[in-house]
Amino acid sequence: MRSVLAECGGLAVDAGTLAIxxxxxxxxxxxxxxxxxxxxxxEQFDVEFPEKLLNRRTFESIAAIRDAVRGLIDGGEA
Numbered sequence: 001m002r003s004v005l006a007e008c009g010g011l012a013v014d015a016g017t018l019a020i021x022x023x024x025x026x027x028x029x030x031x032x033x034x035x036x037x038x039x040x041x042x043e044q045f046d047v048e049f050p051e052k053l054l055n056r057r058t059f060e061s062i063a064a065i066r067d068a069v070r071g072l073i074d075g076g077e078a
Contacts, residue, residue, distance in 0.1 A: 001041075001062060001065060001066055001069070002015045002016055002018075002062065003015075004037065004040040004041055004044050005024075005037060005062065005065075007040060008033070008036040008037045008039065008040035008041075009024070009028075009029055009033045009034075009036065009037045010028065010029070010030065010032070010033035010036065011024070011027050011028045011029060011033070012027060012028030013027045013028060018062060019062075020061065020062040020063040020066070021061050021062075021063050022061060022062070023060060023061060024059060024060060024061055024062070025056070025060065029059065034059050037059060037065075038054070038059070041065065041069060045069050045072070045073060047069060047072040047073060048072070049068070049072070053068055053072075
């Protein structure tokens with residue numbers, strides 16, 4: 001997850017230095033970076049984010065992203 005975040009998120013800080021509950025928007029995540037991050041996650045984990053998960057809260061932290069992806073992998077939605 002961190003590698004996708006580092007590659008696609010366009011953060012102002014090193015993704016490896018962030019705690020799982022740090023605010024990614026405060027770390028420099030923009031709406032453009034969020035789209036890139038979502039696309040990278042979909043490719044990496046072979047999932048598709050439904051429209052109801054396309055919101056700020058889903059991508060606010062590594063923990064929130066992890067929970068959303070885990071829910072999609074498990075066959076449900078987060």
